[in-house]
Amino acid sequence: MSADPVVLTERLIDCPSVTPATGSVFDVLQAMVVPMGFAVHRYIEGEAPDGPVENLFAIRQGPAGSRHFAFAGHLDVVPPGQGWSSAPFTAERRGELLYGRGAVDMKGAIAAFVAALADIPQDAGTISLIITGDEEGPARYGTAALIERMRALAGAGEGSLPDLCLVGEPTSVNRLGDMMKIGRRGSVNIWLTVDGAQGHVAYPHLADNPIPRLIAMLAELDALVLDEGSDWFQPSNLEITDIEVGNPATNVIPAQARARLSIRFNDLHTGQGLVDRVSAIASRHGGTARAVISGESFITLPGDFSSLIAHAVETETGVTPELSTTGGTSDARFLRALCPVVEFGLCNATMHKKDEAVAMEDLRVLARIYRRIALAALQQPSA
Structure with missing residues (x-):
């Protein structure tokens, strides 16, 4: 990898971003993707008590008529609470693990995707990041508001709406790759x-x-x-x-x-x-x-999209992911209005807990999986 997802995760963790998030954490993400050719659009939405919220849409246009693959996630985190072994907003490596609030849910996945982007050529197709600062909160001014901004940009000829979207929520249970979410209640x-x-x-x-x-x-x-x-x-x-x-x-x-x-x-x-x-x-x-x-409940029925994700996971881990609709809600409930959406990401054992931590090797493997998924999705024939 030409960008280390562990280092990128550390940079994001080091920015406190309790929901609703604004400011420095978005500055850091923008600085990561602009050198890769992405146009970045940032919006501040809403007022207290549910705002203000910052949202970011970054897009790198591929050749005319090319497929558009989107990665979605959130930079806001839940409050860290008490009793941490280290400062929750200072990333710390201990052994094989990286500790910090958001390591799993879900700054680590965003960092892994950014690392994957470094090895995806621009002529492969259009790629975008749909990133909110309000997934852990009421979500009133988060992804739903950002989708309307994306529609306006597309209508003005400043982008396009995605053909497929992957949400990087921590879906794995016992080991990286054992579960993806194809729907939610x-x-x-x-x-x-x-x-x-x-x-x-x-x-x-x-x-x-x-x-x-x-x-x-x-x-x-x-x-x-x-x-x-x-x-x-x-x-x-x-x-x-x-x-x-x-x-x-x-x-x-x-x-x-x-x-x-x-x-x-x-x-x-x-x-x-x-x-x-x-x-x-x-x-x-x-x-x-x-x-x-x-x-509302939704499902992306098993098909080409879930198959290419499963193939990427199997290639890198040897694990066949279970197709599931269990768990709570996510911003996939909004994104399904744009295109087929599937969720796949890190192990969720420590999310929302004190001493939240991710295996550093999982971050590196996840970056390789995301790269395979993006390339395969961009090459998939249009429906």
Whole structure:
């Protein structure tokens, strides 16, 4: 490799970038790709509390009419928390591992892709990087906003939309290469409220206690069996994630009771359909429901794209990756609107944990895998 992905990862880790991220970490990435011939577009989106967020789109145009392969990822990270063995935003090599927040999720993958770019000639085709500073947060001003910027650039003749996109999320489980994600379940969060009337516990006839109605509502919701799974997805699940009354007094019937649900759902449902179902149950118990749909389920069915990724992985590691839709959501839920999208990256055992670390040899192998994927994707015939 003409660029060492370990060194590039260190440079990114050394820039604190807790979500929503802006500034220096994007400066470092820009400095990496500009010498390779990339035009870099940077945007600041939104305001507090969910912003400001910085997004970056870098594109290197290939020959006219050539295929466009995109790599997507995020430079923001979750807060490091306490108890680290070394400074979380100072990359440190210890033995075979590189430590630092973002080593796995997902500055290491971005560095590996940049290293791969150094060995991909410009005449191979068009390559771009779709990088956000808000994947770990609400994502309100992140990749979804950047996609609209990309559409505007393409409409103005300053680029093109990708034919294929690889997201570098840490998908591997036990060893590099054992899993790729070809889809994700959808996600919806729902806030439930039941109003009553405050009163003295000794005079319940003069009050209206909302708690029994909330309990009955939650019991009905908890008993729901949404489905038994589908061809490519595990069963959908509804989880009660919070119950709140906030009543500091022992002799007062409260005026309101609240709860929160999270539903992860497969391709047998839509977010709005589930919201309507929960809202109807809430209404029967005298409550209301407010929902935020984070994303719909999606799948990139097995085919040429997943096959070329599997071939690249097998060639470099000898491992055949499992095709999976498990886990949480990612920005692939937005990128699927542009083109087929698959996720593949590092081992995820230490992501979001203290002492997050990546095997340095995995970074080097991943760079070689990404190079093979990009070259094969650019050579793939147009659909």
